[in-house]
Amino acid sequence: MNRFIIIIYCLFFIGESSAQTITGNFSSIALQKIRLEGFSGLKTYVVSSSTTDEKGNFTLSYSKSDYGVGYLISSDNKPLFIILSGEDIVITGEALSVPETTKVNKGQENLYFEQYAKEHPKREQALSAWGYLEKIYTLDSLFTSQKIPSQAIQEEKHRIKKEDVAFLSSLPNDSYVKWFLPTRKLVSSVSTVAQYRPEEIPETIDAFRKLDYTDNRLYKSGLFKDTIENHFWLLENSGKSLDNVFEEMKLSIDAMMPKLATNEKIFNEVTDYLFDLLEKYSLFQASEYLALKVLNEGSCTINNDLANQLETYRAMKKGNTAPEMFFDKSNFVNPTYTFAKLSDLKSKYTVVVFGASWCPKCNEELPEIAKLYDKWKLKGVEVVFVALEEDKKSFMDYAKVFPFPSYSDNKKWDSKIVKDYYVFSTPTIFLLDNKREIILRPNSVKQMDAWVDWYLK
Structure with missing residues (x-):
């Protein structure tokens, strides 16, 4: 039994000793919640958290797995960035949101960072200023003859860059x-x-x-x-x-x-x-x-959602033939505009629009298409609206004002037409010719209208 307790104690001690601490004192954040967050790719996560005492003292811990950059943040939500490099850190200041008052008392990596953070912006400002002057002395006829100042500017720019490089070179590998x-x-x-x-x-x-x-x-x-x-x-x-x-x-x-x-x-x-x-x-x-690059990368498995999103570019790229669409005539909003399949349309071009009443962008774009419909129609362009709806009445109420054929099988993303066309967002627009070849994938009604004006003069 005693041996078991000793083993547990040793494991606990080893685990504790592998953690590093951040100790600080910030006088203006007494008795406040404070937390340390780390970065993991595109996301952040809480490493540890605590509450400062009445004098603004706190201690937080982090482990080797947090190696990188983190930030301290208190109730004002203004972060102080810090290097989590496997060392104990001691910092002091007035507030995390006032970095100019912050001083690193312990932690060599953060001392390097602090020094560079103070010096580098001044170098960058000087470089920009010298660069501006260099253009004047190079391009302005009033100054181009002044070779000595121009050479001095170049030398100073070189010196500043060299100074920056020298600081970085002096750091351990x-x-x-x-x-x-x-x-x-x-x-x-x-x-x-x-x-x-x-x-x-x-x-x-x-x-x-x-x-x-x-x-x-x-x-x-x-x-x-x-x-x-x-x-x-x-x-x-x-x-x-x-x-x-x-x-x-x-x-x-x-x-x-x-x-x-x-x-x-x-x-x-x-x-x-x-x-x-x-x-x-x-x-x-x-x-x-x-x-296309991602889809052709054979060494990695693509997440399903991403794969479905990307597949539209391989299956539905310009030059490909779009799938045939088959319609149940009872699902058109207006009995005047019914047909059994897309190829029944005799127009020279067809704009297929996938959208929905619940889509904010669609509520901007579809009325614009309605305004342009007569103009497009005169130039041989038909419009077919395929709605991703679930409720037939809602679809009918929404689409009855549109002058172009509007259809919904009320299966939303599970609609066969939607899946056949690899639609992953609304609105999605395709311009097809009379053989269903994909001519254009307009990203807006404005682009589609520009195409009509340019190519169908």
Whole structure:
């Protein structure tokens, strides 16, 4: 029995000794809840929590599995970021929301971080200022003859960059901060590079392409989402034509895939988020390319929801023949507009719109289509509205005002037509010719109307 107790005690002691502590004193947050949160890819989680005493003292703990970046947050919900690098940390200050009053008393990694956080913004400001002056001395005829100031500007820019590199080089090779700071600099510099230092765009894009999303340091850094967003934002705002932007996005997707394919969980997490991001900003050529790339990646299993969402781009891409639609005539809202199958329509083109009364965007787009219907009809374009409804009366009440054929089998997402067309969101629009070849996948009524005006003059 005593031996058993000793074993349990030892296990408990080992477990306790593997935890690190964050001890702090912040005078203005006395008797408040305080918690430590960590990052896990696109999500955050609570590492530990406590309540400060009457003097604002607290102690929180974290383990080796929390290695990365975390943040302390109290009742004002303004976080103080901190490096969780496997060391005990002691910090003091007035409030977590006033970082300029914060001082790191113990924890070498956080001391490195604190020093760089104070010095680096000043270097960046100076670089932007020198860059502005350099343009004046290079492009303005009043100053281009002044070679000495121009050379001095270049030398000072070089010196500032060298100083930044020297600080990072001085850190130990196994330092988390040594990896984190250049990565954070890359992510945070995007808008400045695009606006003030466009000559650095190719180098910055190349740095993004070299990132490894399966690196646990990135996964736990709090930069995971920002690296995806800022990478593709910079591509979109690189000053190139839209066609070239899409080509660059394809190159970036290609660069990301080999390492992502080695980690199924992160592969799904990144591709799901990136696909939604590209769709959100109407970058459909890039989202289609990503979809096909993901679906053709044989080394990873795709989450079912994501797979269904992406499959529409393989099965329903431009140039493919859309599936035939078969209709129960009793499910049309207006008996005047009934037909047994889609191919019965004799129009040169057909716009198929998938939508629903419960879809806010549909309630904007469908009335617009109704306004344009007569114009489109005169140019040989028919419209068929397929509604994802469950209740027949609700559908009838909703669709009876539309001048175009409207249909619902009241099976919502389980409708065979909906499944055949791989519809995963509403509204979804397809433009078909009289042989059901997919001519266009408009992302809005405005785009569809522009096509009519341009191609059917």
